[in-house]
Amino acid sequence: MNNIMVLGNIVLIPGYMTDDRLWDDMVEPLQRHGGVLTFAQLDQGESMDDMAERIIKCCPPTFALLGFSMGGYIARKIVQRIPERVTSLILAATSSRADSEQQQRTKASAADAVTPHSYNGLSNVSLGYSLHQDRSRDPALLQRLKGMGQRLGYDVFVRQSRLDRNADTDLLAKIHCPTLIIAAKNDRMRSLQESEELQENIPGAELRVIENCGHMIPLEQPAKFCEEMIGWLNNR
Incomplete structure (x- = not known):
């Protein structure tokens, strides 16, 4: 062994x-x-x-x-x-x-809705949806996810939100x-x-x-x- x-x-x-x-x-x-x-x-x-x-x-x-x-x-x-x-x-x-067209529209709308000054990572609602339903409000998990989005920043958020997933x-x-x-x-x-x-x-x-x-x-x-x-x- x-x-x-x-x-x-x-x-x-x-x-x-x-x-x-x-x-x-x-x-x-x-x-x-x-x-x-x-x-x-x-x-x-x-x-x-x-x-x-x-x-x-x-x-x-x-x-x-x-x-x-x-x-x-x-x-x-x-x-x-x-x-x-x-x-x-x-x-x-x-x-x-x-x-889907709806997914594309949702991401594009999210990118349009923020400015370099207002962007502060993804919302807790959208982040919570990415987790198991029972952990969707887990503060530690939400903060880890939000922190990644904050570090990447506004420009990356806009670019990634507009990417084509063919x-x-x-x-x-x-x-x-x-x-x-x-x-x-x-x-x-x-x-x-x-x-x-x-x-x-x-x-x-x-x-x-x-x-x-x-x-x-x-x-x-x-x-x-x-x-x-x-x-x-x-x-x-």
């Missing part, structure tokens, strides 16, 4: 209006199992393609790639560009569907690296059906569903997230 798990290089891509602090509760477990972590930044770039190109410049030669929520769209763009360098792919709380379901069959889909049972932002569509269309993909969890899996259930991720990567 002397086998030691060495996860190796892992690139982590956060989601909409989240930054490195999204991963705070996952860093120690991943590093303890040999993970060498690269934290992708989404504070620059006018499009998801631009963001993907910027991240590629900071990636190690080969790596496992984790994309959370909006980061899942960008992760798949990276796989399309440099498939020979991505050893495995983990997609969490994400989708291959395009934003459907890429028709491209999923071209992903040939081992792929794990992680969904949250109580996610009110991304349905389980959307995760099942990813699993069904990516060859050989596996799906894990985390119970008692809303959309923000890295903050709500970091231990379970790490358990699923480390176990799967170790079996690769």
Whole structure:
């Protein structure tokens, strides 16, 4: 029983209006199992393609790639560009569907409604919706989420709110690296059906569903997230 798990290089891509602090509760477990972590930044770039190109410049030669929520769209763009360098792919709380017209309008309206002086992070209402219903008013979780939005600032909020999330379901069959889909049972932002569509269309993909969890899996259930991720990567 002397086998030691060495996860190796892992690139982590956060989601909409989240930054490195999204991963705070996952860093120690991943590093303890040999993970060498690269934290992708989404504070620059006018499009998801631009963001993907910027991240590629900071990636190690080969790596496992984790994309959370909006980061899942960008992760798949990276796989399309440099498939020979991505050893495995983990997609969490994400989708291959395009934003609906209503979702686009809501985000554009939110961007129009604030100014550089009035912006103070996302509202507690919108942040609460991203959490399990029972934790939607948890002050500690809300403050962690709001703090990320405040640090990223007004310009990033406007840019990310106006990004086009185009459907890429028709491209999923071209992903040939081992792929794990992680969904949250109580996610009110991304349905389980959307995760099942990813699993069904990516060859050989596996799906894990985390119970008692809303959309923000890295903050709500970091231990379970790490358990699923480390176990799967170790079996690769």
